[in-house]
Amino acid sequence: MRWLFPFLAAVALTIAVMTAAPRAAAPEDELPEGEGKKILVASCTSCHDLSEVTKFRGYYDRSQWRDIVVTMMDYGAPVNEKQVDVLADYLAEHLGKPQGAR
Amino acid sequence: MNTAIGRRLLLSALLLTVSSAVTAQVRIVQTNSQGDNIHLIDPATNTIAGEIKGVPINHGAAALPDGSLFFFSSEAEQTLHVVDGKSLQTTKKIPLTGRPNNISISKDGARVYVGIVSSPGAVDVIDTKTLERVKSIPMKGGIHNVYVTPDGKYLVAGSIAGRLMTVVDQKTDEPLWTLFEEGVRPMTFEVNPDGSTRRIFVQLSEVHGFAIVDFHQRKEVGRITLPNDVPAEKVDKGPFNASPSHGIGVAPDGKTLWVTSRPNARVYTYSLPDLRLLPNPVDLGGRPDWVTFTPDSKLIYITTENTDLVHAIDVASRKEVAQIKVGKSPKRNITAVIR
Numbered sequence: 001m002r003w004l005f006p007f008l009a010a011v012a013l014t015i016a017v018m019t020a021a022p023r024a025a026a027p028e029d030e031l032p033e034g035e036g037k038k039i040l041v042a043s044c045t046s047c048h049d050l051s052e053v054t055k056f057r058g059y060y061d062r063s064q065w066r067d068i069v070v071t072m073m074d075y076g077a078p079v080n081e082k083q084v085d086v087l088a089d090y091l092a093e094h095l096g097k098p099q100g101a102r
Numbered sequence: 103m104n105t106a107i108g109r110r111l112l113l114s115a116l117l118l119t120v121s122s123a124v125t126a127q128v129r130i131v132q133t134n135s136q137g138d139n140i141h142l143i144d145p146a147t148n149t150i151a152g153e154i155k156g157v158p159i160n161h162g163a164a165a166l167p168d169g170s171l172f173f174f175s176s177e178a179e180q181t182l183h184v185v186d187g188k189s190l191q192t193t194k195k196i197p198l199t200g201r202p203n204n205i206s207i208s209k210d211g212a213r214v215y216v217g218i219v220s221s222p223g224a225v226d227v228i229d230t231k232t233l234e235r236v237k238s239i240p241m242k243g244g245i246h247n248v249y250v251t252p253d254g255k256y257l258v259a260g261s262i263a264g265r266l267m268t269v270v271d272q273k274t275d276e277p278l279w280t281l282f283e284e285g286v287r288p289m290t291f292e293v294n295p296d297g298s299t300r301r302i303f304v305q306l307s308e309v310h311g312f313a314i315v316d317f318h319q320r321k322e323v324g325r326i327t328l329p330n331d332v333p334a335e336k337v338d339k340g341p342f343n344a345s346p347s348h349g350i351g352v353a354p355d356g357k358t359l360w361v362t363s364r365p366n367a368r369v370y371t372y373s374l375p376d377l378r379l380l381p382n383p384v385d386l387g388g389r390p391d392w393v394t395f396t397p398d399s400k401l402i403y404i405t406t407e408n409t410d411l412v413h414a415i416d417v418a419s420r421k422e423v424a425q426i427k428v429g430k431s432p433k434r435n436i437t438a439v440i441r
Contacts, residue, residue: 046341047344056178068201074221
């Protein structure tokens with residue numbers, strides 16, 4: 001019977017964790033790790049929250065994402081030429097327009 | 103006989119004027135920059151009087167002078183939505199040449215101008231009769247905001263990337279002069295007694311205040327920095343999109359200039375034409391953005407984008423009279439009169 005208390009405690013803890021109110025995911029939490037994310041966080045968040053990027057989720061293809069990256073560089077974002085395509089690839093892969101969408 | 107007919111005609115015209123004045127509805131049109139909806143606020147009650155849906159990542163707003171059509175740029179779709187003023191439904195989406203930012207409408211309502219922020223930058227011109235894009239005016243740098251001067255004679259386009267303001271002849275669509283070597287943000291216009299443009303008050307990247315441009319001289323004649331009158335521990339550290347002051351407007355009666363401060367979460371008021379700072383700035387409790395007034399200059403509406411609120415402020419007393427909850431990250435707003 002001594003095993004019963006730890007078992008019940010573990011069950012209670014599991015239920016408590018599962019039923020706790022979920023924390024609202026921050027935009028950076030929604031994005032998978034990768035070189036693109038590193039550039040995104042390093043280059044964009046000094047000017048604006050990442051929600052200004054994630055709000056376009058599902059709307060842009062790669063060329064449109066690239067256009068945004070270039071526009072932001074014109075605004076002064078510290079992204080170098082080598083990083084442009086890495087970032088465009090990352091944004092297109094994780095926030096891009098779904099395949100087949102028009 | 104002729105006198106009697108004349109009297110009747112005069113009476114009819116008077117009744118028509120009174121009737122249209124009575125039935126005209128003022129609406130504050132509030133975009134939501136991270137949503138797909140737009141709210142219409144009734145300034146008589148400071149409540150939501152309507153909602154337009156299905157304009158993803160909406161940016162700029164404009165309305166025909168009679169309010170029968172609204173226009174909204176969608177950054178997500180790269181289109182201009184045409185929305186019926188009564189049904190509040192999108193009736194047409196006009197493809198644009200790139201990603202749009204803010205928009206403006208000519209004084210006669212014949213053309214909508216859309217700032218295209220995608221490189222190399224342009225102003226797309228939409229005919230409001232045919233609802234087609236009829237032209238694209240090339241610009242040096244992506245266009246963030248585009249305005250029509252109050253006399254309707256000029257377009258003024260601001261570029262952040264191009265770091266300049268361009269004044270364009272509205273009749274010929276030809277650029278006339280440019281100014282600045284800094285990112286150009288929102289601006290507002292002061293007029294002469296004859297309605298022509300006297301000064302432009304221009305917000306610039308990284309400037310906590312505004313520049314004063316003499317329109318006739320075509321040059322900057324001064325710059326005003328907003329006060330640092332908030333205790334350091336209460337100053338918002340941002341980020342502010344490189345634009346600590348991003349909301350500015352001259353009241354329609356031309357008596358005051360209102361300028362927002364993101365770090366101070368306040369709006370400051372200056373008397374015109376002397377640009378004297380008036381006491382009692384209004385605390386807004388969030389990062390303020392765009393401003394618009396009721397046509398009678400009695401109320402100003404200011405968005406705070408990080409609290410999803412629009413603040414209604416009494417212009418005369420500089421006291422907040424209402425807070426209206428709107429959509430996600432409200433920014434650009436305009437005042438429309440629906441007749």
